[in-house]
Amino acid sequence: MSASDNDTVATSEATSDALLTPAGGSGDPALPDADPASSDAVVEPVDVEDESDDDAEDGADGLLVREGDVAGDYLERLLDILDVDGDIDLDVEGDRASVAVVGGQLKTLIGPDGATLEALQELTRLAVAQSTGVRSRLMLDIGGFRAKRRADLTSLASAAAERVAESGAPERLSPMNPFERKVVHDVIAVAAGVRSESEGEEPNRRVVVLPDR
Amino acid sequence: MLEEALEHLVKGIVDNPDDVVVDLVNGRRGKTLEVRVHPDDLGKVIGRGGRTAKALRQVMTGVGGRGLRVDVVDTDGR
Numbered sequence: 662m663s664a665s666d667n668d669t670v671a672t673s674e675a676t677s678d679a680l681l682t683p684a685g686g687s688g689d690p691a692l693p694d695a696d697p698a699s700s701d702a703v704v705e706p707v708d709v710e711d712e713s714d715d716d717a718e719d720g721a722d723g724l725l726v727r728e729g730d731v732a733g734d735y736l737e738r739l740l741d742i743l744d745v746d747g748d749i750d751l752d753v754e755g756d757r758a759s760v761a762v763v764g765g766q767l768k769t770l771i772g773p774d775g776a777t778l779e780a781l782q783e784l785t786r787l788a789v790a791q792s793t794g795v796r797s798r799l800m801l802d803i804g805g806f807r808a809k810r811r812a813d814l815t816s817l818a819s820a821a822a823e824r825v826a827e828s829g830a831p832e833r834l835s836p837m838n839p840f841e842r843k844v845v846h847d848v849i850a851v852a853a854g855v856r857s858e859s860e861g862e863e864p865n866r867r868v869v870v871l872p873d874r
Numbered sequence: 875m876l877e878e879a880l881e882h883l884v885k886g887i888v889d890n891p892d893d894v895v896v897d898l899v900n901g902r903r904g905k906t907l908e909v910r911v912h913p914d915d916l917g918k919v920i921g922r923g924g925r926t927a928k929a930l931r932q933v934m935t936g937v938g939g940r941g942l943r944v945d946v947v948d949t950d951g952r
Contacts, residue, residue, distance in 0.1 A: 735882075739879060742878045743875065744875070772932065772936045776932055776936075777932055777933055779929075780932035784883055784887065784933065787886075
């Protein structure tokens, strides 16, 4: 198995749904990673079923724009089928494509604690990879759910950072998903006198805020 | 609508979208969406450790209600 090509999956969640596992490592072709830092980041798209000639979109940004386009089409069609009103905003944030579904009644697409949103992001990334031939790290937001979560976590993390810097006692935060932990780590990274680590296994993996030394 | 939604979600992630078939079956224990794909795409629809099938289930129960089941049918033996 090619477990090494994606370090985020090497956790216990793989054991949750015991389904028939594809034999002989079929279904998971090791896709090249889109690494904008390296000069060979732009892999020639394979399996392109797009009618558009994308000569105009070259370079790493072109790939991210293309990711957004594919993701937008995939989600827009889903909204159509479900008869859900919603607009799709495409953007590039840092080294990732960012896709947001806004407006309308979007609760069913967010789900409890964003579970359906996470699932849709996963599927959208797969659809993008299917079309571009490159693994996608795009971020999906629906109805501002992530934006709000990010704001809440930012203030939670700042408060924890202040307490730990003052008391010198480590603090364990509640279990969070990878997106949430990243938000917290990013806040702690720029806060004075503290650092952060993650501990435990999904879905109980959590951030620990520690005093600097 | 549910079949069409699932069919669209699956078609976007496989090598052989024309071979994707989704049927809605009304059974005694409620509704089941049966998904059939090209044998070569079975791994893609199930995903590592069942991850992709789980995501498809999550979205479809979110849209169609908790009682809705999603079965990926292994057509290899036919």
